[in-house]
Amino acid sequence: MKRTIILLSAVLLLLGSNLMAQKATHKFELGDSTFLLDGKPLQMISGEMHCARIPKEYWRDRMKMAKAMGLNTIGTYVFWNAHEENQGKYDFSGNNNIAEFVKIAQEEGLWVVMRPSPYACAEWEFGGYPWWLLKDSSVKVRSKDPKFIDAYTKYIGQLAKQLVPLQVTHGGNILMVQIENEYGSYSDDKSYMDLNRKIFREAGFDGVLFTCDGADQMTKGYLPGYLPAVNGLEDPAQVKALINKHHEGKGPYYVAEWYPGWFDHWGEKHARVSADESAKKLDAILGAGISINMYMFHGGTTRDFMNGANMNKNEPYAPQVSSYDYDSPLDEAGNPTDKFLKFRAVIAKHLPAGQELPAVPVKKRTIAIHDIKLDSYAPTFGQLPEPVISKTPLTFEDLNQAYGFVLYRTRLTKAGLLRVKELRDYASIYINGKQVGTLDRRINKDSLSLPDVPKDAVLDILVENNGRINYGPYLTDNRHGITREVSLDGKAVENWKIYRLPFANLKGWKFSSAAGKKSVEKVQPALYKGTFKLTDVADTYLDMRSFGKGFVFLNGHNLGKYWQIGAQQTIYVPAVWLNKGNNEIVVFDQLKSGHQKISTLADPILDSVAVVK
Structure with missing residues (x-):
């Protein structure tokens, strides 16, 4: 009996020790020149991945690949519009299970830098903002507009339930949290930035907070007193000087987005960034003791209708492709590239003495399926839903539709120059069911000559949302469909039947x-x-x-x-x-x-x- 009690006590002691170990917290803080973990310097060698762009069944595989390349940290955005597609209805299941994504990283021995700022950019539809914010045309996103702040605060409160327990301050592996993203590229309101900080703190994010901006935009975008990270800067001396300037003359030094690859727009060549040149830059950055997050380590795929678009004052609307391969070290399907192997060799040089990297997994098998x-x-025009009747065209948001297509139908009595003012974004034009041309916001094509129109002809304009703008000054001007008017020889065309075709399923x-x-x-x-x-x-x-x-x-x-x-x-x-x-x-x-x-x-x-x- 005594022996049984001793054995039982030992088992309970072991279980208790394991439980304590699982709940043990680490102390992560900012040193004068480096990050400190439990008082010792930590150089974060991080790579960006997004759970929404990778099938959940592959999350662990991609993280094992990260370990094999030498990464010790994962950087990740969180996309608000993936978790609250419809206002007030939150989804953290399946491929949206960001907490599970973080837990798998911890199981694989990886730290996480969390980037849940409601604005992500990321070549993602509307930069991560949910489409329904545009239903009220008076709402101004990324501002102190009370309607925007109310929705933002409620979302962060729900997100906090998923992520606050996973912070390093609570025994988890989230080292620090980004409160805004490249705000200096958009505006310079420090009171708005401080409101972001307040929202995160009141939601329970009690660890290290930081911001990130491009080198030329940091002065506008950073929040005094909080770590300013830099995006896109590769010269170690310049990185240190810039962060010193904005952070009381000290570090730590963190490149929150280092670009060993780039994204693609439709109609343009696939981005290529030299593996050899990138490896040299990585070597110099790590050799200077600077922490880094490579954007992207593994891009994956932007599925559904979630690609974004770029547009600036001197640059036309440019939607991004669905592949987010990014010419990254791990390709779209999760296979190591030449860049992966070159980066692995560089990182191995900077590992602590005695530490070795895991073997590189073999490339995944592929198949070809013929014919x-x-x-x-199913012909689209043969199965149209009930129309909405309107004197003037309505936008997607007016129709309570997020993505996909809208068909606008009316009748014409003569030929002439057809113009769709402020088309967003692509349209196929039909007269009596025959396609007569296309319009494309991407190339500023918004008009079409109709030389031969029968009397009382049916005009169909099938409009596609090609992706809401995710970066730049037009972020707040993102309503889609026909946003102004349709005219024929300068006279407004009216009396429309409007059909919703969201293709959500x-x-x-x-x-x-x-x-x-x-x-x-x-x-x-x-x-x-x-x-x-x-x-x-x-x-x-x-x-x-x-x-x-x-x-x-x-x-x-x-x-x-x-x-x-x-x-x-x-x-x-x-x-x-x-x-x-x-x-x-x-x-x-x-x-x-x-x-x-x-x-x-x-x-x-x-x-x-x-x-x-």
């Missing part, structure tokens, strides 16, 4: 066999569906080169957009979303018709710009 039959279809769409479709599809957009069986699954890439412009659903997942102009010509399909057995694919195309098959490739095509007449 998937698209044997049923494909419920309700009825598909018929391909028989007879040629007579209809020549002039109208449609959904094309096919089924196929697999006995083996692996990563693959849909080949979209024979298609025009649209999006793809696979087994219920919206994989993202394609556009014949490139440079992205494939869509990444993660193996985890394929089934052994039956699979279903649906392709929407608004520019080409008559599709009968689709195939996949074993490798991506991300750098093929097409000339389209």
Whole structure:
């Protein structure tokens, strides 16, 4: 009996010790020149990843890859519009489970720098702000507007429930939290910045807070008394001088966004950043004792309709592609690149004595699937919902619609010059069901000559939201659809039937066999569906080169957009979303018709710009 009691006591003591170890907190603080963890210098070698851009089944794999390259920290944005798509309804499940993302990082021995500022930029729709903030056209985001601050505060309160317990001050692995993002590129209101600080503190974020800005914008964007990190600066001496200037003459020194890659816009070449040159810069930064977060370490994919767009006073509207490969060390599918291996070699030089890196996992297997039959279809104009009747065109936000498409229909009595004022963003124009042209905000094309219009002709304008602006001065001017008026030879066109086509899912769409479709599809957009069986699954890439412009659903997942102009010509399909057995694919195309098959490739095509007449 005595022996049993002794054994039981030992077990309880061991369990108690393990529990204490799990709850043990670390002390993370700012030293004069370095970060300090439990009183010892910590150089953060961090890489950015976003849970919303990576299938949740792959989070752990990507973090193991981060460890294999030598990273000790993960940097990550949190996208408000992913967690509160509809006002007051919060979603932290599935791919939105940011707490699980952080916990997996801790299990893999990684610290986290959390960037939950409601404004993220990140080539993400509206910079992370939810679309419904635009329903009230008087609301001004990224300001002290009470309506904006009320929504912002409520969201941070919900986010805090997920993340506050995971801070290093509570036994977790979140070292510090960013309260705004590159605010100096937008404005310079220090009282607004301090309001951000107050919102985070009152929500329970009690650890280290920081800001980040580009080198030329830090004076406007930083909050005195809090760590200012710099984005995009690579010269160690300049990094230290800049942060010293804005932080009481001391560090720590942190490059919150270092760019070993870059993002892509539709119609432009795929970004390339030299691996050799980047490795040299990384070596110099680490050798100077500066902490760094490489943006991106692994970009992943911007799926659904969540890509953003850039636009500045001297630069036209430019939407980003769905692939967020970013020419990063870990490619879109999570495979190590030459850049990964070169960075790993540099980081290994700066590791503490006796520390070794894990082996690099092998590249993931891929497959090619040939000639998937698209044997049923649904013509878009043949299954329109009930219209909204309005004298003037209404925006997406007026229609309570977030993303996708809106069809505007009216009747014309004559030919002339058709103009859509302030089109946002892309439109296909039809007369009596025949496509007669397209309009494109990207190239400032907002008008079209209609030389031959029958009497009492039906005019259809199918408008696509190509992505709300995520960066720059037009952030607050982001309502979509036809935002002003349609005119014919300068006279306003009125009396519209307006049809919502959000394509949030494909419920309700009825598909018929391909028989007879040629007579209809020549002039109208449609959904094309096919089924196929697999006995083996692996990563693959849909080949979209024979298609025009649209999006793809696979087994219920919206994989993202394609556009014949490139440079992205494939869509990444993660193996985890394929089934052994039956699979279903649906392709929407608004520019080409008559599709009968689709195939996949074993490798991506991300750098093929097409000339389209």
